[in-house]
Amino acid sequence: MRTPLTSAQVAIWFSQRLHPEVPDNLVHYVDVRGKIDEVRLAHAIRGAARETGISTVGFIESDGWPYQVARPASEVEVQIVDLRKLPDPYVAAQRWMNADRTRPVDIVRDDLVTAAILRIGDDRVLWYSRVHHLVADPFVVAALLRRAAEIYSADKRDEAPIPSAWSAAHSAVDAEYDYCGSAAYSRDSEYWTEQLHDAAEPISLAGRSAEPSLDTVRIQGTVPAAVNARIAYRSEQLGTTIAIVVAAAFTAYQLRATTSDDPLVSLQVAARPTMLLRRSPGVLSNVIPLRSRITASTPVRSAIRAVAEATIGALSHQRYRRDDIIRELGLVSDSAGDFGPVLNFALNESTVDIGGTRFDVHELAGGLVNDLKVTLRSDANDNLVIEFEANPRLYSHTEVESHHVRFLAFLEQFITAADFTHIGALRGFGPNLQLVR
Structure with a gap:
C-alpha cells in the first residue's frame, strides 16, 4: 500500500530529482575507544533501526508524484571492516566513509540506510551511519544513534534495554494531515x-x-x-x-x-x-x-x-x-x-x-x-x-x-x-x- 509523503519529504524528493549528483544524506560517525564487541554493536544498530521502521521505508513515483511504500521486511546492512593492517587505519577509514558519503544514491532502488563498524585499532572503532534525509530527519537520526548505544550498553550488562519511545500508532503523515486542517x-x-x-x-x-x-x-x-x-x-x-x-x-x-x-x-x-x-x-x-x-x-x-x-x-x-x-x-x-x-x-x-x-x-x-x-x-x-x-x-x-x-x-x-x-x-x-x- 502506498502512502503520501510529508511536505518535508516532498521537498527533498524533488530537490533530489533536480540534483541527483548531490545525495541529501545525514552522515555521522562515533570514534569509540575501548573494548567493543562488533557483533553486539551491529545487533544494536539493527535493533534501533527496526524500532523506528526506517529499514522498511521505500519510495515509488506514480504519474510524476512520489509516494512512500513498505519494503519487504529487511534489516539494515551493517558492514564490519577491519583496517588495522593498513599503514594508516584512521586515514583509510576517513577515505572509506567519504567514498560512501559521496556515492550517488538512487532514491527508488538503493538502500537508504546503511551502517558500518570500521576497526582501526585493537581498542578503537569508528561507528559509521548514513541515513538518507527522505527516510529520517536530524531529530530521528540523533535519537537512532542514542538508542543503538542504549541497546548495546544494556546487552553488555546482560539486561533488557528500556522500552522504545517510538510510537507507530500516529505517523508523521497523519500528524501533518491533522495539523493542516486545524x-x-x-x-x-x-x-x-x-x-x-x-x-x-x-x-x-x-x-x-x-x-x-x-x-x-x-x-x-x-x-x-x-x-x-x-x-x-x-x-x-x-x-x-x-x-x-x-x-x-x-x-x-x-x-x-x-x-x-x-x-x-x-x-x-x-x-x-x-x-x-x-x-x-x-x-x-x-x-x-x-x-x-x-x-x-x-x-x-x-x-x-x-x-x-x-x-x-x-x-x-x-x-x-x-x-x-x-x-x-x-x-x-x-x-x-x-x-x-x-x-x-x-x-x-x-x-x-x-x-x-x-x-x-x-x-x-x-x-x-x-x-x-x-x-x-x-x-x-x-x-x-x-x-x-x-x-x-x-x-x-x-x-x-x-x-x-x-x-x-x-x-x-x-x-x-x-x-x-x-x-x-x-x-x-x-x-x-x-x-x-
Missing part, C-alpha cells in the same frame, strides 16, 4: 504574515546564491573556557539560554557584516512541539525565519532579549513549512530558499553514552547546505563548539575560516560589553570585513 495552522499562517509582511529580502554573507554542492567547507572551533563562562553568566542573568545568547551575537554579526539594517537568519527546528510528535518517526524538520528587528542602535542587553522573544515566537509556530512562508510572502533570498544563514542548535545531540562513557558524534553531512550553516554543539568534555559549514560555490575555505575567526572575536566582545552598549558601538569591520580592534 486552527493552529491558520494561526501559524497569520503569525508569519504579521512577522514578515514588511521584512527586507534575506541577505547572505556571500551576497549571492548558488546550487548546493556535494562537498562543503567546514570550520569548527572550541569556545575558550572564559568566553563560555561569560556566555553562561549572560544567559543566567537574563533568564535565557546559551543558544539564545550565541544566536543574538550571530544576528548582530550578520547586521554588522552585511548591508542589512533588519537582519534575518534561519533557524533549523525539529517541528515536533508535542510529545506525540517527538515519538513519531519520519521527516518533519523545518527551517523557519528568525526576525528580531535589532538595529545598530540596539543595546546588547536588549538585543539578547529581542532574539529570545523572537525565538519563543518562532518556535511556537515552527510547524508552518518554510516553502509555504516563502511562497505566500513572495520572498526572494540570496540563500537559495533559506532566510539567511541557518542556525542549528545541537547541544543535546552531539554525544552518545556507551557503557557509561560519552563519545562525540561527528557529523560528516547534515543535509544540503545552500549557503552557510552555523551549528552550536557541546562535546563529550562539555566544551562549547561552534562550527561554520558553507557551500563552496559561495565561499572559499579562506573566507569561511575568516568569518569563523571574526565571529568568535565578535562573540567575545558582544558578551563582555556593558549592557547598554549599542551594537553599532562594538568594534566593527573594515573594508575587507576584518575586525577593527
Whole structure:
C-alpha cells in the first residue's frame, strides 16, 4: 500500500530529482575507544533501526508524484571492516566513509540506510551511519544513534534495554494531515504574515546564491573556557539560554557584516512541539525565519532579549513549512530558499553514552547546505563548539575560516560589553570585513 509523503519529504524528493549528483544524506560517525564487541554493536544498530521502521521505508513515483511504500521486511546492512593492517587505519577509514558519503544514491532502488563498524585499532572503532534525509530527519537520526548505544550498553550488562519511545500508532503523515486542517495552522499562517509582511529580502554573507554542492567547507572551533563562562553568566542573568545568547551575537554579526539594517537568519527546528510528535518517526524538520528587528542602535542587553522573544515566537509556530512562508510572502533570498544563514542548535545531540562513557558524534553531512550553516554543539568534555559549514560555490575555505575567526572575536566582545552598549558601538569591520580592534 502506498502512502503520501510529508511536505518535508516532498521537498527533498524533488530537490533530489533536480540534483541527483548531490545525495541529501545525514552522515555521522562515533570514534569509540575501548573494548567493543562488533557483533553486539551491529545487533544494536539493527535493533534501533527496526524500532523506528526506517529499514522498511521505500519510495515509488506514480504519474510524476512520489509516494512512500513498505519494503519487504529487511534489516539494515551493517558492514564490519577491519583496517588495522593498513599503514594508516584512521586515514583509510576517513577515505572509506567519504567514498560512501559521496556515492550517488538512487532514491527508488538503493538502500537508504546503511551502517558500518570500521576497526582501526585493537581498542578503537569508528561507528559509521548514513541515513538518507527522505527516510529520517536530524531529530530521528540523533535519537537512532542514542538508542543503538542504549541497546548495546544494556546487552553488555546482560539486561533488557528500556522500552522504545517510538510510537507507530500516529505517523508523521497523519500528524501533518491533522495539523493542516486545524486552527493552529491558520494561526501559524497569520503569525508569519504579521512577522514578515514588511521584512527586507534575506541577505547572505556571500551576497549571492548558488546550487548546493556535494562537498562543503567546514570550520569548527572550541569556545575558550572564559568566553563560555561569560556566555553562561549572560544567559543566567537574563533568564535565557546559551543558544539564545550565541544566536543574538550571530544576528548582530550578520547586521554588522552585511548591508542589512533588519537582519534575518534561519533557524533549523525539529517541528515536533508535542510529545506525540517527538515519538513519531519520519521527516518533519523545518527551517523557519528568525526576525528580531535589532538595529545598530540596539543595546546588547536588549538585543539578547529581542532574539529570545523572537525565538519563543518562532518556535511556537515552527510547524508552518518554510516553502509555504516563502511562497505566500513572495520572498526572494540570496540563500537559495533559506532566510539567511541557518542556525542549528545541537547541544543535546552531539554525544552518545556507551557503557557509561560519552563519545562525540561527528557529523560528516547534515543535509544540503545552500549557503552557510552555523551549528552550536557541546562535546563529550562539555566544551562549547561552534562550527561554520558553507557551500563552496559561495565561499572559499579562506573566507569561511575568516568569518569563523571574526565571529568568535565578535562573540567575545558582544558578551563582555556593558549592557547598554549599542551594537553599532562594538568594534566593527573594515573594508575587507576584518575586525577593527
